[in-house]
Amino acid sequence: MPLYWIIAAPLLAAFAAPHLVRSAGSRAAGVALSAVPFAIAGWLLSEAAAGAAARVASHDWIPSLGVQLTLLVGGFERLFLLLVSFIGGLVLIYGGAYLDGDSKAPRFFSIVLVFMAAMLGVIAADDMILTFVFWELTSLTSFLLVGYKFQDAGARKAALQALLVTGAGGLALLAGLILLTQITGETRISALAAHSETIASSPLFVPALLLVLAGVFTKSAQVPFHFWLPGAMAAPTPVSAYLHSATMVKAGVILLAKLHPAMSATPLWGFIVAPVGALTMITGALVAVYQTDLKRLLAYSTVSVLGALVMLLGFGDAFSFKTAMFLALVHGFYKGSLFMVAGTVDHSTGTRDVRSLSGLRLRMPWLALAAGAAALSMSGAPPTLGFISKELIYEAKLSLPIAHHLVTAIGVLANSLTVAIALIVGIRPFLGDHGTAKVRHHPGWGLVLPPALLAFLGLTLGLFPGWLDAHLISPAASSLDIDPNQAKLYLWHGFTPVLALSVATLAAGFFFFKIRRKFEMAAHAMDKIHFITPTALYLTGLDGLMKCAAFLTGWIQGGQLRIYVRVTLGAASLLVLYALYQALGEFSLSSQVPLKFFETMVVILMSVSAIAAVLAKSRLAAILCLGGVGYSVALVFAAYGAPDLAITQLLVETLTVVLFSFVILKLPQIRNISRGHTRRWDALIAIFTGLIMTAVVWKAVHVQMAEPISPGLVERSATEAYGRNVVNVILVDFRALDTMGEILVLALGCLGVTALLFRKRRPHVPHDRRGEHEAATMGETPAASEPAP
Amino acid sequence: MENLLPIAIGILIACGSYLCMRRNLVRVLLGIMLFSQAANLLIFTAAGLSSGQPPIIAPDKLTIAGPHADPLPQALVLTAIVIGFAVLAFAIALVLRAYHKTGSDDLDTFRRSDS
Numbered sequence: 001m002p003l004y005w006i007i008a009a010p011l012l013a014a015f016a017a018p019h020l021v022r023s024a025g026s027r028a029a030g031v032a033l034s035a036v037p038f039a040i041a042g043w044l045l046s047e048a049a050a051g052a053a054a055r056v057a058s059h060d061w062i063p064s065l066g067v068q069l070t071l072l073v074g075g076f077e078r079l080f081l082l083l084v085s086f087i088g089g090l091v092l093i094y095g096g097a098y099l100d101g102d103s104k105a106p107r108f109f110s111i112v113l114v115f116m117a118a119m120l121g122v123i124a125a126d127d128m129i130l131t132f133v134f135w136e137l138t139s140l141t142s143f144l145l146v147g148y149k150f151q152d153a154g155a156r157k158a159a160l161q162a163l164l165v166t167g168a169g170g171l172a173l174l175a176g177l178i179l180l181t182q183i184t185g186e187t188r189i190s191a192l193a194a195h196s197e198t199i200a201s202s203p204l205f206v207p208a209l210l211l212v213l214a215g216v217f218t219k220s221a222q223v224p225f226h227f228w229l230p231g232a233m234a235a236p237t238p239v240s241a242y243l244h245s246a247t248m249v250k251a252g253v254i255l256l257a258k259l260h261p262a263m264s265a266t267p268l269w270g271f272i273v274a275p276v277g278a279l280t281m282i283t284g285a286l287v288a289v290y291q292t293d294l295k296r297l298l299a300y301s302t303v304s305v306l307g308a309l310v311m312l313l314g315f316g317d318a319f320s321f322k323t324a325m326f327l328a329l330v331h332g333f334y335k336g337s338l339f340m341v342a343g344t345v346d347h348s349t350g351t352r353d354v355r356s357l358s359g360l361r362l363r364m365p366w367l368a369l370a371a372g373a374a375a376l377s378m379s380g381a382p383p384t385l386g387f388i389s390k391e392l393i394y395e396a397k398l399s400l401p402i403a404h405h406l407v408t409a410i411g412v413l414a415n416s417l418t419v420a421i422a423l424i425v426g427i428r429p430f431l432g433d434h435g436t437a438k439v440r441h442h443p444g445w446g447l448v449l450p451p452a453l454l455a456f457l458g459l460t461l462g463l464f465p466g467w468l469d470a471h472l473i474s475p476a477a478s479s480l481d482i483d484p485n486q487a488k489l490y491l492w493h494g495f496t497p498v499l500a501l502s503v504a505t506l507a508a509g510f511f512f513f514k515i516r517r518k519f520e521m522a523a524h525a526m527d528k529i530h531f532i533t534p535t536a537l538y539l540t541g542l543d544g545l546m547k548c549a550a551f552l553t554g555w556i557q558g559g560q561l562r563i564y565v566r567v568t569l570g571a572a573s574l575l576v577l578y579a580l581y582q583a584l585g586e587f588s589l590s591s592q593v594p595l596k597f598f599e600t601m602v603v604i605l606m607s608v609s610a611i612a613a614v615l616a617k618s619r620l621a622a623i624l625c626l627g628g629v630g631y632s633v634a635l636v637f638a639a640y641g642a643p644d645l646a647i648t649q650l651l652v653e654t655l656t657v658v659l660f661s662f663v664i665l666k667l668p669q670i671r672n673i674s675r676g677h678t679r680r681w682d683a684l685i686a687i688f689t690g691l692i693m694t695a696v697v698w699k700a701v702h703v704q705m706a707e708p709i710s711p712g713l714v715e716r717s718a719t720e721a722y723g724r725n726v727v728n729v730i731l732v733d734f735r736a737l738d739t740m741g742e743i744l745v746l747a748l749g750c751l752g753v754t755a756l757l758f759r760k761r762r763p764h765v766p767h768d769r770r771g772e773h774e775a776a777t778m779g780e781t782p783a784a785s786e787p788a789p
Numbered sequence: 790m791e792n793l794l795p796i797a798i799g800i801l802i803a804c805g806s807y808l809c810m811r812r813n814l815v816r817v818l819l820g821i822m823l824f825s826q827a828a829n830l831l832i833f834t835a836a837g838l839s840s841g842q843p844p845i846i847a848p849d850k851l852t853i854a855g856p857h858a859d860p861l862p863q864a865l866v867l868t869a870i871v872i873g874f875a876v877l878a879f880a881i882a883l884v885l886r887a888y889h890k891t892g893s894d895d896l897d898t899f900r901r902s903d904s
Contacts, residue, residue: 561817561896562810569806593790593838603797610804613819622815626822629801633826636794637833637866641843641858645833645866652874656822663881664815668894673812682810690803693831697795700835710861714844718851726844726853726860731867742868749875753882 003057003071006043006081006124007117009036010088014113018106026105027446030096033109037089037116044082047073048471054479061130066187072126074190075475079325080123080254082472083332087246088116090450094340095238097446098347108148108236115141115243122251126188128177131255135173135219138248139166145239146232158231161538165218165228173215173255179208180262192262193481200265209263212255213272220252220306223280224534230299231535237343240295245302245335250328253309257324261481264316274314280307282410285417289512290519294342294352294425298335301378301421304414305331312396318486319399322477323392326489329472330377330385333458337374338425340451341367345429347447349437354424358435366448368430373455375426377462379419379509380502385462387502388489390415394498395487412505419509420516428513465489562674562682570685573692580695588702599639606632619664627657644727794834801827814884814894821880825873829866836862 013036020029047055054074061069073081095112099105118141121134140163147159181187183202184195192199199205216222221229232244243249256273263269284304291297305327312324344367345360346352361368373384380390393415397408429435461468466489474484512519556567609628616622630653638646672679713734714726723729731739801823808820841856844863888894 562812565806565809589792591791593840595790595793599790600793603793607797607800610801610823613823614804614807619815622819626819629823629826633830636830639840640833640838641841642833642863642866643843645863645870648867648870649829652870656874656877659878659881663885666885667815667888670813670815671894673895673897682807686803686807686810689806690799690801693802693827694795694799697798697831697835698792701791701795701837708859708861710859713860714846714857715852718846724846724848726846727863727867730860730864735864738868742872745872746875749879752879756879756882756886759886 003055003073003124004069006040006073006085007071007121009040010113010117010120014110014117017109017113021106021109026096026100026102026109027444028096029105029109030092030094030446033096033113034089034092036113037085037092040120041082041085041089044073044078044085048078048082048475051471051475056126061127065129067129068127068187069130070127070188071124072188072190073124074479075472075477076257076325076479077123079329079472079476080250081120083329084116084119084123084247087242087332087336087454088112088119090336090340090454091238091242093446094241094343094450095236097444098238098343099236100446104148108145108238111141111144112239112242115145115248119247119251123254126190128181128187128189131189132170132174132177135215135251135255136167136170138243138251139163139170139219142166142232142243142248145243146235148236148239149234152234155234158228158234162228162232164542165225165538169215169218169225172211172218176208176211176213176215179204179211183208189258189262192259196262196265199262205263205266206268209268209272212259212263213276216252216256216310217276218252220249220256220310221280221303222252222276222307222310223283224537226280226284226303227533227535227538229303230296233293233295233299237295237339237346240299241336241339241343244299245339246332249302249306250309250332253306253313253324253328256310256313257321257480260313260316260321270314270316272314274311277307277309277311277314278407278410280304281311281414283307285414285421288421289417289424289516290523292354292520294345294354294357294429295339297354297421297425298339298342301418302331302335304418305335308393308411308414312393315396315400317396317399318477318483319392320396321480321482322473322484322487323389323396325473325476326385326392326468327389329468330389330458333454333461334374334377334386337370337451337454337458338378338422340447340454341371341374342425344443344447344451348439348441348443350440351437353437354429356436357429358432358437359430360435360439361430362434363439364430364443364448366452367443370448370452370455371426371430373459374451375422377455377458378422378426379506380415381506383459383462385458385465388462388465390502390505391498392487392489394501398497408501412501412508415505416508416512419506420512423509423513424516566682566685569689573685573689576692576696580692580699583699590702593640599636602632602635602639606636617670619667619670620661622670623657623660623664626660627653630656642727644725790838791834794830794838798827798831798834801830812896814888814896817896818880818884822877825869825877829869829873832862832866832869 013033017029017033020032024032054072056073057069057071059069061067092109092112095108096105099108102108115138118134118137122131122138125131125134143159143163146162147155149155180192180199183199183204184192186192186195199208202208218225218228229244229249233240235243281304284300284302284307288297288300288304291300309324309328309331312320312327342352344364345357348364349357349360351357377384377386380386393411394408397411398404400407469489473489477484557564606629609625609632613622613625613629616625630649634646634649634653637643637649674682713730717723717726717729721729721733723733805820805823805827808816808823811817811820836859839856839858841858842853844853844857844860846853887899891899893899
């Protein structure tokens with residue numbers, strides 16, 4: 001099986017999905033489509049069972065940038081690919097049943113399958129740019145899925161929030177990966193490990209690390225970026241079960257693990273990663289326990305587990321690393337299961353409020369069993385997978401070289417809160433008598449089987465930890481150069497301090513469950529400081545950005561011509577000033593053409609006329625001044641070897657003055673409208689622009705960027721084009737196409753003038769028709785008698 | 790002369806910019822005219838001045854002997870002069886039309902007559 005198929009197959013299925021849903025209904029489509037991820041999972045499992053070596057597929061994508069379509073599937077990738085594809089298959093079945101009859105179901109399947117492809121890509125990609133592309137694709141599909149109920153303003157807002165937070169993190173990640181490439185010259189993540197010394201000693205190491213971590217922390221919802229994850233619960237529950245528990249949020253953890261060998265060589269890694277993870281772990285658990293919405297409870301507890309994963313990777317030792325791999329696997333099983341249970345409860349009763357749910361086991365016994373099994377695993381009761389992972393975590397914490405008491409204490413607290421959450425979500429709604437929420441309809445098997453299967457696996461695999469260890473966890477560790485023999489998975493470790501901690505955790509968890517109402521009171525007290533929460537800061541920031549944009553747009557695009565001119569001239573002049581400053585030393589005052597009396601007088605006349613045109617109060621005086629400028633320019637052309645220019649300029653200038661004189665009498669007298677203050681500012685900008693342009697011309701006179709082409713034109717003028725006036729030959733022969741364009745512009749100008757002046761007038765503007773006709777004729781005449789070059 | 794002309798161009802540009810920033814319609818028109826003069830002169834000067842003969846080949850020769858003006862910027866400026874005139878004619882017609890339509894010579898009042 002070529003490696004690319006693991007990404008191509010879900011993508012192809014995404015194209016087929018809408019058609020399938022429309023023709024066969026969403027239940028059947030879900031089952032049919034789940035064959036794709038299950039096939040991938042089956043292949044991965046056979047590879048794992050056979051202990052196959054890592055597979056690599058590589059193909060050039062953008063060779064000039066060294067970007068390749070490189071996929072690498074080793075032990076580590078296999079573990080996570082298996083998790084994503086297996087749970088993905090179950091989610092497709094579950095989603096088909098959940099969204100039965102929903103008109104947007106085709107969209108759901110397409111996007112989930114694209115997401116699946118992207119997620120498999122993030123895991124398998126070895127090229128950095130390819131990783132980034134898939135990474136962003138998961139953010140985009142997450143945006144579409146969170147905003148699935150797009151009629152709902154809250155869902156749209158949550159989708160945007162998820163996109164902005166993870167998208168910003170994605171950009172940081174890209175910058176970080178590029179820095180890593182610059183340090184090492186490698187574009188493959190797996191090749192970075194060999195350069196860990198170079199990376200650690202590089203001055204770019206700290207920025208690279210911080211940027212990469214920014215990407216990882218936003219994606220994996222670490223404090224203070226955790227707030228988007230509970231918001232993302234606006235998505236339909238199958239999406240939450242898949243993206244926001246089992247897979248997408250783990251993308252950060254996966255990348256962190258992949259970069260672990262390359263970047264964990266310095267203490268800085270542990271100093272940043274471990275505390276952030278610990279803080280997230282405890283924050284998530286504390287906030288989760290007082291929630292009343294099933295999905296929010298689960299969302300915050302996911303934040304807590306992600307924190308634990310990041311913390312374990314931050315410890316950096318082999319034992320913790322392997323523990324993290326195991327925890328990621330276990331968490332995928334029980335959290336996916338519990339999310340689906342929550343969705344089924346919501347689907348059947350119409351509510352997710354734990355306060356009104358009770359006695360559900362009476363109507364939904366199978367679901368109750370599934371929920372109970374998943375909750376057991378989540379709370380870490382023996383003999384589940386959760387129990388083994390918790391034992392391992394405590395062992396990892398106790399063996400820390402520093403601060404192990406503090407870390408273990410935080411861990412016990414977070415874990416006992418997790419136990420309480422497991423009881424609230426997985427046990428409490430099913431016990432007791434019928435609650436206020438009624439079961440409106442029985443869930444079909446499609447809503448019960450997937451969570452039950454996941455929960456059952458979590459329960460039974462706990463009995464065979466050795467198999468998991470040998471075929472999945474240890475290969476995962478050793479493929480990232482971690483010694484797999486550091487930690488062995490056992491169900492029974494014997495009577496150790498770790499076991500005592502486990503028992504204490506369960507007891508404390510039960511205690512917290514009993515007093516959970518007290519947490520709600522604490523939560524109300526916390527509301528007083530809501531304005532400093534990350535959510536509030538995000539909203540303030542977004543609001544500020546919008547206001548800033550509105551202000552800036554209003555300021556530089558005020559809708560008035562003079563403001564546009566002012567901004568354009570000012571900005572352009574400042575930019576040119578900067579460029580001139582760079583070339584300050586290269587100015588020269590040397591002159592090849594000597595100053596002569598006649599020409600000097602002409603130039604002075606030109607300048608004085610221009611200034612007089614500005615100051616003129618009378619229309620006719622202004623026009624005469626402009627004529628003075630125009631004729632002076634013609635004289636300059638004549639003096640410096642350009643008779644054609646001089647003739648044309650004289651002609652055009654005469655026409656302009658005549659045309660203007662006719663028209664201007666129809667226009668009002670010149671007057672000052674702006675205030676004196678504004679005029680002074682404008683004068684300042686204008687003088688500044690003038691000075692800058694003077695400097696530019698001054699510089700340009702002495703710059704010769706390339707070999708001039710004029711000598712060649714002169715040489716070929718008589719011999720090839722049979723013309724002796726080189727300027728004319730250029731216009732009608734060498735650059736004839738230009739001249740044709742110029743004639744076109746004239747024709748268009750002529751048309752425009754005609755359209756403007758001969759337009760049928762609306763009756764309510766009484767007006768002199770004859771004069772206008774005359775002006776139009778004037779406008780046309782010169783265009784028609786365009787000076788033949 | 791290479792030092793004098795840039796100053797003149799700067800003055801033309803400064804005057805043109807100032808006029809373009811006015812609210813008075815007629816002055817904006819004058820500003821556009823000054824700007825196009827300045828631009829033509831700028832191309833002509835920046836390409837390098839020459840006090841030699843014009844780029845015209847004598848009837849009995851096949852090429853120009855001795856120093857002569859550069860024909861290429863001249864061709865460019867020639868095009869620019871003509872196009873500048875077309876633009877100006879259009880601008881004049883537009884201004885005239887706008888004034889008749891709105892009865893105002895103040896550009897700021899034009900914002901409300903966009904539609």
